[in-house]
Amino acid sequence: MNLEEVDASAWSSLESAAKDPQSGFRFINLCSVDVAGRPQARMVVLRRADTAARLLDVHTDTRSPKWLELSRNPFVTILGFCASTRIQLRLAGTTRLHSPGSDLAEKAWSELSAWTRRTYAGGPPGDELSDDETVPVVAGDEASGKAFFGVVSFRAESLDWFELRRADNRRAGFEYSHLGALVASRWINP
Template identity: 45%
Template sequence: MDLKTFEIACWAVLTEAAADPQAGFRYLTLATVDAAQRPQARTVVLRECHDVRRTLTFYTDVRSPKWQEMAANPQVTVLGYCHQRRLQLRLAGRVACYAAGSDVARAAWRALPQHTRQTYIAGPPGEALAPAHETPVATAAETGESRFGVMIVQVNMLDAYQLQRNENPRALFHYPAHGERQESGWINP
C-alpha cells in the first residue's frame, strides 16, 4: 500500500463512521487539558467528517467541563481504534466551539432527532443526580437548545497505525489550515 492510499482509507473510515452509528470509528476519545494541566479524556460521538477540509464535528452540552477546557486551550487530540479493521487513528488539532445562537449550532440542532435533543434538558454533565422527587420537570418551552454546542476540530496531524500479522504500517500526515497535506511519511510502529 502506498502512502496516499493509506491516507485516503483513513479519512474514508472516519467519513463512514459519521454516517453510520454501527461503524467502528463512530465513538472516539477526545482529550483536552484541564485548568490544573491534567489530561482529560472522554468518549464523544463523531457527527461529521470532512476529508477535504480535514475537520471532525462533535456535539456537547456547553455546561460540560470539556467545553470550559477547550475555551481555555483549544488544542485537542482525538483517538480512535477500530477492532475490526485493526486500525488506530490519532488526530491532533485546534477546536472551534459554537454555542447556542450561532448559525452552526442552530443548524445542527434543527437536524437532531428528538430523542437526542432530550439529553440536553437534564442537569449539567458530571453533577450528582437529584432524587426523582426533586428533579424539576422540563416545561414544554424547554428544549435544551440553549445548552447545545458544536465542536469542530481542524485536524493538523494524523498518526495512522495499521496492525497486521507481519508488517505494521504507520504513517504521519501534517495538514495546514486549508486541509491539503503538507508533509507526510512512513514512521516506525
C-alpha cells in the same frame, strides 16, 4: 497501499463513521487538558467529517467541563480505533466552539432526533444526583435543551495512522496545512 491511499482511506473511514452508527470510528476519544493542567479523555460521537478541510464535528452540552476546557485551551488529540480493521487514528489539532444560536449549532440542532434533543434538556453534565435518583430527571421538553447545545469543530493538523497486524505492523504520519491540504507524509517505525 501507498501513503496517499492510506490518508484517503483514513478520512473516508471518518466520513463514513459520521453517517453510520455501526462504524468502528463512530465513537472517538476527545482528549483535552482541564483547568488544573490534567489530561482528560472522553468518548464522543463523531457527527460530521470533512476530508477537504480536515474537519471533524462533535456535539456537546455547553455546561460540560469539556466546553470550559476547550474555551481555555483549544489544542486536543482525537483517538479512534476500529476493531474490525485494527486501525488506530490519532489526530492532533485545534478546536473551535460553536455556541448555542450560532449558524452551525442551529443547523446541527435541526438535524437531531427528538430523543437526542431531550438529552440536552436535563441538568448540567457532572451534577450530583441524589441517592434515590438512578436516572436524572429531564426538566423540560426537547426545546429547552437548545440553549445548552453546542458544536465542537476540530481541525486536524496531523494524523498518526497505525495498522495493527499479526506481523509487520504499519504506521504512517501525515501533516496538513491550515486549509486542509496534505503537506507531508511518511512511513514511521511502528
